[in-house]
Amino acid sequence: MTQSSVGKLHSELFLQQQLQEVITLLEKQQLEKSLVQRDVATTDLIETVLYKQQQSRLQNKFAQLHPADIAAILESLPLDQRQIAWEAIKTDHEGQVLLEVSDAVRQTLISGMEAEELANVASQLNTDEIADIAADIPKRAMLKILRSLNGKERSDLNAILAYSENQIGSLMDFGMITIRSDLNLKAVIVYIRKLGKLPSHTDKLFVVDQNNVVQGVLPLQRLLTHRPALQVADVMVTDFVRFQGYQETAEVARAFERYDLISAPIVDENGKLQGRLCIDSILDFVREKSDEDLLSQAGVDEEEDLFSSVWKSARNRWGWLLVNVVTAFASTRIIGVFEDVILHLVALASLMPIIAAMGGNTGNQTSMLIIRSLALGQITPTNVSRMIKKELTLAIINGTFIGLIMGLLSLLLYQDVALSGVMASAMFINLLVAVVVGLVIPLVRHKFGYDPAVGTSVILTAITDSMGFFIFLALAKVFLIK
Amino acid sequence: MTQSSVGKLHSELFLQQQLQEVITLLEKQQLEKSLVQRDVATTDLIETVLYKQQQSRLQNKFAQLHPADIAAILESLPLDQRQIAWEAIKTDHEGQVLLEVSDAVRQTLISGMEAEELANVASQLNTDEIADIAADIPKRAMLKILRSLNGKERSDLNAILAYSENQIGSLMDFGMITIRSDLNLKAVIVYIRKLGKLPSHTDKLFVVDQNNVVQGVLPLQRLLTHRPALQVADVMVTDFVRFQGYQETAEVARAFERYDLISAPIVDENGKLQGRLCIDSILDFVREKSDEDLLSQAGVDEEEDLFSSVWKSARNRWGWLLVNVVTAFASTRIIGVFEDVILHLVALASLMPIIAAMGGNTGNQTSMLIIRSLALGQITPTNVSRMIKKELTLAIINGTFIGLIMGLLSLLLYQDVALSGVMASAMFINLLVAVVVGLVIPLVRHKFGYDPAVGTSVILTAITDSMGFFIFLALAKVFLIK
Numbered sequence: 001m002t003q004s005s006v007g008k009l010h011s012e013l014f015l016q017q018q019l020q021e022v023i024t025l026l027e028k029q030q031l032e033k034s035l036v037q038r039d040v041a042t043t044d045l046i047e048t049v050l051y052k053q054q055q056s057r058l059q060n061k062f063a064q065l066h067p068a069d070i071a072a073i074l075e076s077l078p079l080d081q082r083q084i085a086w087e088a089i090k091t092d093h094e095g096q097v098l099l100e101v102s103d104a105v106r107q108t109l110i111s112g113m114e115a116e117e118l119a120n121v122a123s124q125l126n127t128d129e130i131a132d133i134a135a136d137i138p139k140r141a142m143l144k145i146l147r148s149l150n151g152k153e154r155s156d157l158n159a160i161l162a163y164s165e166n167q168i169g170s171l172m173d174f175g176m177i178t179i180r181s182d183l184n185l186k187a188v189i190v191y192i193r194k195l196g197k198l199p200s201h202t203d204k205l206f207v208v209d210q211n212n213v214v215q216g217v218l219p220l221q222r223l224l225t226h227r228p229a230l231q232v233a234d235v236m237v238t239d240f241v242r243f244q245g246y247q248e249t250a251e252v253a254r255a256f257e258r259y260d261l262i263s264a265p266i267v268d269e270n271g272k273l274q275g276r277l278c279i280d281s282i283l284d285f286v287r288e289k290s291d292e293d294l295l296s297q298a299g300v301d302e303e304e305d306l307f308s309s310v311w312k313s314a315r316n317r318w319g320w321l322l323v324n325v326v327t328a329f330a331s332t333r334i335i336g337v338f339e340d341v342i343l344h345l346v347a348l349a350s351l352m353p354i355i356a357a358m359g360g361n362t363g364n365q366t367s368m369l370i371i372r373s374l375a376l377g378q379i380t381p382t383n384v385s386r387m388i389k390k391e392l393t394l395a396i397i398n399g400t401f402i403g404l405i406m407g408l409l410s411l412l413l414y415q416d417v418a419l420s421g422v423m424a425s426a427m428f429i430n431l432l433v434a435v436v437v438g439l440v441i442p443l444v445r446h447k448f449g450y451d452p453a454v455g456t457s458v459i460l461t462a463i464t465d466s467m468g469f470f471i472f473l474a475l476a477k478v479f480l481i482k
Numbered sequence: 483m484t485q486s487s488v489g490k491l492h493s494e495l496f497l498q499q500q501l502q503e504v505i506t507l508l509e510k511q512q513l514e515k516s517l518v519q520r521d522v523a524t525t526d527l528i529e530t531v532l533y534k535q536q537q538s539r540l541q542n543k544f545a546q547l548h549p550a551d552i553a554a555i556l557e558s559l560p561l562d563q564r565q566i567a568w569e570a571i572k573t574d575h576e577g578q579v580l581l582e583v584s585d586a587v588r589q590t591l592i593s594g595m596e597a598e599e600l601a602n603v604a605s606q607l608n609t610d611e612i613a614d615i616a617a618d619i620p621k622r623a624m625l626k627i628l629r630s631l632n633g634k635e636r637s638d639l640n641a642i643l644a645y646s647e648n649q650i651g652s653l654m655d656f657g658m659i660t661i662r663s664d665l666n667l668k669a670v671i672v673y674i675r676k677l678g679k680l681p682s683h684t685d686k687l688f689v690v691d692q693n694n695v696v697q698g699v700l701p702l703q704r705l706l707t708h709r710p711a712l713q714v715a716d717v718m719v720t721d722f723v724r725f726q727g728y729q730e731t732a733e734v735a736r737a738f739e740r741y742d743l744i745s746a747p748i749v750d751e752n753g754k755l756q757g758r759l760c761i762d763s764i765l766d767f768v769r770e771k772s773d774e775d776l777l778s779q780a781g782v783d784e785e786e787d788l789f790s791s792v793w794k795s796a797r798n799r800w801g802w803l804l805v806n807v808v809t810a811f812a813s814t815r816i817i818g819v820f821e822d823v824i825l826h827l828v829a830l831a832s833l834m835p836i837i838a839a840m841g842g843n844t845g846n847q848t849s850m851l852i853i854r855s856l857a858l859g860q861i862t863p864t865n866v867s868r869m870i871k872k873e874l875t876l877a878i879i880n881g882t883f884i885g886l887i888m889g890l891l892s893l894l895l896y897q898d899v900a901l902s903g904v905m906a907s908a909m910f911i912n913l914l915v916a917v918v919v920g921l922v923i924p925l926v927r928h929k930f931g932y933d934p935a936v937g938t939s940v941i942l943t944a945i946t947d948s949m950g951f952f953i954f955l956a957l958a959k960v961f962l963i964k
Contacts, residue, residue: 012733016862023864068740076865198703200742203685220702221680251494258550260682260762262744279761280742290772291854297779298850299843310875317847324843325887328836335832342831349824349831350817354810361781361806365799368780372773380498382505383558393792405807
């Protein structure tokens with residue numbers, strides 16, 4: 001890939017080179033430090049000089065990088081090196097970097113900072129940016145930050161923090177430009193030129209009346225393509241999409257996707273402008289939600305720093321593992337009840353895990369499709385019964401098909417027609433159970449306002465395992481043991 | 483929620499109401515049709531009149547809706563009703579609706595259309611939009627469409643179709659505005675006003691030289707905030723992010739997130755402008771990739787229409803289920819080998835599924851974290867060994883901890899110290915195996931250019947099951963059977 005003289009061709013190779021260079025600098029620093037320490041005669045002075053030299057090299061390196069690139073590098077560094085690198089980042093970058101890193105990494109960075117220092121960093125940020133990282137800031141530092149804000153900023157901050165994490169109010173910013181509808185476009189252009197700078201993601205201006213009620217939006221495109229003598233009222237879009245702060249982010253994200261929005265006003269129940277929501281927050285949300293869904297399937301509770309301490313990671317994963325210990329033991333107790341049946345026909349011990357495993361797999365297929373359809377807002381009260389009917393039909397077909405295969409395979413293995421019949425019937429019944437459970441868990445969790453993805457897989461597998469063992473061994477007891 | 487007189491407060495309740503109204507119209511139509519058919523005396527004429535009446539009601543309903551909303555309604559309708567609704571959508575909306583629906587639903591809509599009709603619909607679309615749906619268009623219709631394009635359009639279309647699905651070239655459009663650097667801003671504003679309309683997502687203009695090489699970008703914000711007398715060359719941004727068509731969409735999506743981009747130029751190896759990439763394509767990609775990852779975990783191969791025929795759904799899910807049949811049978815053959823051991827000590831039959839299940843769960847936690855870190859580009863050659871070391875340490879801690887719990891629980895159940903020892907050791911070893919497998923599968927798949935998410939869970943579970951049974955029963959045979 002040739003790097004042309006003009007412009008920057010983005011590639012992650014570049015980022016990896018930067019990371020490698022930072023690591024080299026850090027390792028050099030550590031090496032020199034250890035050399036100095038080994039030589040007891042050397043004074044602290046030399047150590048300090050060498051250290052400072054390396055730090056300024058690191059500082060120069062970081063000064064050339066975009067805060068988001070610095071964040072990516074910090075996320076890829078192990079804890080000890082990350083701390084040293086963080087100290088080398090000039091203060092006027094720190095705020096932006098803190099915003100860009102993941103929550104888990106932000107906590108490791110903040111944990112090493114004094115309240116005073118943190119308040120300084122926060123002073124580089126907008127109110128909405130402070131709100132983004134507020135959850136990770138210790139109380140003492142937060143008080144300092146609050147004291148440094150003026151009345152308007154403090155009430156803005158409180159407005160955002162009043163919303164819960166899954167409401168769009170928590171993601172709003174205040175970087176909006178408002179105009180009146182009786183201006184002409186020329187006056188608007190003069191006004192913008194006087195402002196000197198537009199907030200990022202400004203693709204439209206919000207038109208408000210004297211009570212701050214949003215009357216329409218003026219896209220920059222309309223501002224640029226219409227005659228300057230026209231009035232805002234004649235050019236603005238009145239059929240625009242707007243949201244209220246309490247709406248769920250998942251729903252709003254779908255609206256952003258559907259209508260290809262870049263920014264949208266957030267209003268209160270009277271139509272008064274409260275703030276603005278931008279596509280970058282939505283993209284971050286969709287990415288984070290997708291991560292969460294994937295991880296929660298495996299029973300990992302929250303975002304994990306790639307290099308968080310082993311103990312922290314362990315705690316993060318034990319929750320569901322312990323649930324698993326309990327459910328796994330419960331399902332084996334069912335086998336325990338039928339130990340006499342197994343002693344009569346030991347082939348049952350070999351065959352029973354298949355019934356359980358296939359049930360788990362089929363149930364997971366159903367539940368994943370439901371979880372995804374719920375996430376896309378495709379399941380509505382009007383079509384849910386049709387969908388359930390379809391999944392059940394599918395379960396009967398799959399059950400018959402896989403039941404027959406299983407019956408035939410066990411016939412080949414054990415030449416026992418009765419055993420094969422039990423195998424096929426248990427398979428059929430357990431697949432039906434699995435699909436019903438795979439339908440019910442996410443739908444019920446969703447109905448009661450819980451995230452349908454969390455823990456579904458663990459609960460489902462626990463049920464299909466227990467039921468699989470029970471159905472198979474109970475049928476065997478009734479039909480095979482004389 | 484009050485609906486204010488000005489503007490549209492977005493809410494999915496609105497969409498659900500629309501869906502309900504459409505369904506009511508459709509059901510009325512079907513009802514009247516059946517009434518007419520029952521009365522044999524009625525002529526075809528009346529039937530046609532009634533049908534037409536309902537169709538025009540449906541048409542009016544759809545005419546008021548955004549194409550994306552129509553698409554969402556079609557996706558929520560069962561096949562038969564979807565077909566009738568589709569016929570009621572006026573031709574000048576059809577193209578946009580086809581673009582907005584999911585691939586699976588698009589296929590059901592297109593399958594009922596004549597080549598002629600489809601070519602007409604395509605004529606409403608831009609070249610890049612035709613490229614988006616090209617994969618679903620039958621050959622005969624595609625030829626008709628190609629014949630209707632001019633030379634430039636045909637070469638644009640070919641340029642997009644030349645890229646594979648996971649390269650950004652396949653997502654580019656040609657809705658860019660190019661200007662020369664020697665213009666002043668006033669001239670640019672006059673030029674835009676003459677164009678009369680800007681393509682959607684235009685947040686910047688591309689500055690090119692006479693060879694179409696991109697020299698910089700002029701954000702609309704700079705155009706609006708700088709003095710009109712200034713030259714483009716003095717105001718444009720030269721340190722801008724650009725991409726090449728062959729770059730992977732996953733990598734480019736991360737760049738869009740990192741640098742908060744709305745649009746970016748795509749250039750060839752000489753820096754010549756090829757096309758444009760916009761945030762809406764990126765958001766769609768992130769959403770689709772997340773769906774795919776989630777579904778592939780459960781062994782569902784591709785996007786499924788909520789109402790696709792039962793047979794189509796069954797085929798979509800059988801692939802992995804059959805793989806599961808094979809792996810499940812393989813793991814039970816291992817149990818078969820140890821049937822004599824189980825006959826000696828039937829408690830083994832109850833305990834062995836726990837070893838397998840806990841191994842699967844732990845391995846899945848590790849593999850999911852790796853898959854996610856790979857998707858975020860966090861795993862680089864420089865930190866992979868550190869990360870492996872961390873996961874292995876974690877496996878040893880978890881193995882010891884869970885091994886001890888399992889040993890204790892089985893001691894309580896069976897009062898057999900030797901059996902508990904075997905249980906604890908087998909647990910420990912299988913958790914180590916699980917973590918190693920959970921690390922190796924996604925890393926190796928990624929290294930060889932495959933999607934690390936596909937099938938990982940199925941393969942992992944197959945290995946942890948077989949190994950779990952083998953380790954436990956083999957240890958039991960050696961240490962418990964005299």
